[in-house]
Amino acid sequence: MNHPPSTNTANITINPMNVIPLFETVGIIGVGLIGGSLSLAMKDKNLCRHRIGFGRTLNTLNQALALNIVDEISTDLSLIAQCDLVVICTPVAQFETVLSSIKPYLKPTALITDVGSTKQDVVAVAKTIFGQGDHPDDIIKRFIPAHPIAGKAQHGPHAAQADLYLNKHVIMTPLAENRPDYIERLKQLWESVGAVISKLSPLQHDIVFSSVSHLPHLLAYALVAQIANSEDAQTKLSYAGGGFKDFTRIAASSPEMWRDIFFANKTALLNDLRIYQRVLGHLEVCLTTDNVSGLEQFISHAAQVRQAWKPS
């Protein structure tokens, strides 16, 4: 407990409860908003001694270095060999390549985690590459998936901020194969940067986020596309007001990222989309049959639920 703090702590407020960093060297693969903010927060809270940012091109990495988001940058994944924690912050579609590429270099004690918006597909890829957990040395035992709920409109290293995770939800979806003390260490990491931790199974996670996030994104894109493709598009857009603004805010989100999420969580999303189509069919019948009380009952219930809902 008397180890000296990191030599890189000139600008750090040292928490006396936490003078031994949780990790020596951390590798962040993908130094944008999510990875960059975690890296800044780990420095801020003295949770590691050294941070290496990895990426495919130097452009983003140089920005991250200039912003002190990481201490060192590399396009060469062999430096993963130095890392005690590896955080994968690339788009989920790149996970297969990333996990295969880092596998030969991983320390036998390194923990690995991710920040992907879908979890069943990530776990499936990880088990393919890191083993099913039936061998004592399978890396899958040290891979603990997670999903921090902390998006914002801006992307990239310039958007990163040390307090991004303060009071934000982080959903951990640990595997039966994970060692409990590894899960606990990752939980400590997220708690130390201010997050509120909860645990779901990967399946539960994907069902929940299909309904409250993925489906609404698809519906918002669909409404904007419908208006944009109508013959009065410009007139309509010129009169669109506050309701349209909020309803479609998420339709300005990155199409590449959301294309990947939609396909990654296809099973749950298709299920929700089909239920939604049935719901719209019911509303259509209420309108065509002049079922005023039926429609009112439906929307009154929805309004009550939404009025009572508070963001947690």
Place this chain on the structure above:
Amino acid sequence: MNHPPSTNTANITINPMNVIPLFETVGIIGVGLIGGSLSLAMKDKNLCRHRIGFGRTLNTLNQALALNIVDEISTDLSLIAQCDLVVICTPVAQFETVLSSIKPYLKPTALITDVGSTKQDVVAVAKTIFGQGDHPDDIIKRFIPAHPIAGKAQHGPHAAQADLYLNKHVIMTPLAENRPDYIERLKQLWESVGAVISKLSPLQHDIVFSSVSHLPHLLAYALVAQIANSEDAQTKLSYAGGGFKDFTRIAASSPEMWRDIFFANKTALLNDLRIYQRVLGHLEVCLTTDNVSGLEQFISHAAQVRQAWKPS
């Protein structure tokens, strides 16, 4: 141009360009957010000398009087006989009753306008009661429909504010039967309270607002209802975040008001709802057939349109 200002101007900043009020006595039927704010703004801008608030029950009227939203209140519509301008701010579903009730009392020179969210149905009701315009004295010549786009979450007299209409859109949907100088006077009124005026036909109005307002409201209610009726409702709602919050904000809106709007604009809304169902069908096919580029193309276009859109 040298008439003295109103004797009620103790707290009013008199605009020297506008010392003659546009109207002597104004009747506001329904003194909630929309009617109350217009009444406050008319006093603030010295646009009338006397304001009478009408309603069915004294409760709301007493609040409005206590808040100086109006100068006089009445549940007796015979006082309409004093009014040079009558502004109908009740729910559209009450218009038939309201127009029939005020008709016997209307001054032969009074202008009449409304603030309803749908326009074809209002015009149809008005023509039934005020005449088709084929007789010289038909009241319809003096009825100039309008729709101020200025909702907010709060309702009732307490939510009213004199600057509600500042830089807000007001859509006028004048009729072929309206005298041009009457239209001009109503336009002056809205401009004087800070609004940005545009004109559409009642049909154009209803088509535009079905797409940019009524359909999104129906879709937001539908999503909340779907989640609320799912077996994991509480878990889902507990993880719902910023995307859900903005997407469903309009699902907290008054169910009674939106039931009326949905049925009042049924033709345009059903048309939009059916197109939307076809759009969702297309997205479903993209997902089931793993048409990644098709889905990406679709959502990229939507994202571009939404990113370029600015609220006017």
